[in-house]
Amino acid sequence: MDTGKVYFIGAGPGDPDLITVKGRKLLEEAEVIIYAGSLVSKEHFKGCREDVKLYDSAAMTLKEVIDTVMEAKESNKKIVRLHTGDPAIYGAIKEQMDELDKLNINYEVVPGVSSFTAAAASINKEFTLPSVSQTVILTRMEGRTPVPEKENLERLASIGASMALFLSVGMIEKVVEKLRKGYGRNVPVAVIQRATWEDQKVVIGTLDDISKKVKEANITKQAQILVGDFIDCEYEKSLLYDENFTHMFRKGKNENSNN
Incomplete structure (x- = not known):
């Protein structure tokens, strides 16, 4: 995990076990975590460093979030921006990344399980x-x-x-x-x-x-x-597992019978 770099992480929908392995490892190393309030389970923080600083973004403005990131970067801290679900869906991360671009702060997005x-x-x-x-x-x-x-x-x-x-x-x-x-x-x-x-x-x-x-x-x-x-409906079965359907990993039943 790079210091001074912001990691936007999808925490998943709620169950703390549904965060990705990569996301959890980054959380464990983070020194500063800005998280999405009550939408993120506090269970995620049990494995974090004892000296980690937690910031609830529920009451923060965009400027306050970026100011917190700037302060952490200047202190050469490892920074995580923890969002609920997957941050690419209604996560309002674009506006944050745009501000980080203006400040020449590097960042990375780690996807998560969406709600x-x-x-x-x-x-x-x-x-x-x-x-x-x-x-x-x-x-x-x-x-x-x-x-x-x-x-x-x-x-x-x-x-x-x-x-x-x-x-x-x-x-x-x-x-x-x-x-x-x-x-x-x-x-x-x-x-x-x-x-x-x-x-x-x-x-x-x-x-x-x-x-x-x-x-x-x-x-x-x-x-x-x-x-x-x-x-709730009737449906046709997928061709993927049909015994007569051929694809690059499996020959169809009829094709095999002709060999």
């Missing part, structure tokens, strides 16, 4: 089922942060692909309204709050009843909304 894949795992589902959907859309409802008009939820839903909505469960009724217009029919929906955490909640339904179920479960934040037929 959308953790949510699918929590209900034992696969987003990309043959004959159902081979596309996954990651998006969110517009709130205080706007969404480009061309990415309107109704428009995206009209594609019929599997979907994972971030940062939107607090507007579940509006989400359902837009999804219904886009899909044009009733489709399965799963809402997973704090996937992989010990207090994880899972609610499964359809566009017809998911709003009611979410309210009954008192889910208001920190949840993934998964939408699409992949949650």
Whole structure:
């Protein structure tokens, strides 16, 4: 681990064991860690150095984060910026990296397990089922942060692909309204709050009843909304393991019988 260099690390969705091996090793060496508040499990810090300095970024501005990095760099410290999930998805890391570029501070991004894949795992589902959907859309409802008009939820839903909505469960009724217009029919929906955490909640339904179920479960934040037929449907089996399908690592059954 280089001193004075910033390591943006994805901590994973919640379970501390879901951080990568590389991410954990860097955390153990870090002398300064700026972490994403309550979204990151404190269990991650149990293996850290005794003299590590921890900064909760929940109450910090971008300037304060960069100032903290600058101070650590000037002291030749080993620095980690710890984000939840994977930092490349709604992680607001681009603006941080731009500031570091201006200051000629080196950095590296270490990917992590995203909450959308953790949510699918929590209900034992696969987003990309043959004959159902081979596309996954990651998006969110517009709130205080706007969404480009061309990415309107109704428009995206009209594609019929599997979907994972971030940062939107607090507007579940509006989400359902837009999804219904886009899909044009009733489709399965799963809402997973704090996937992989010990207090994880899972609610499964359809566009017809998911709003009611979410309210009954008192889910208001920190949840993934998964939408699409992949949650409950018939599907074709993959050709990958079909005995008659040939690829570079395996000959098909019929091909072998002709030899």
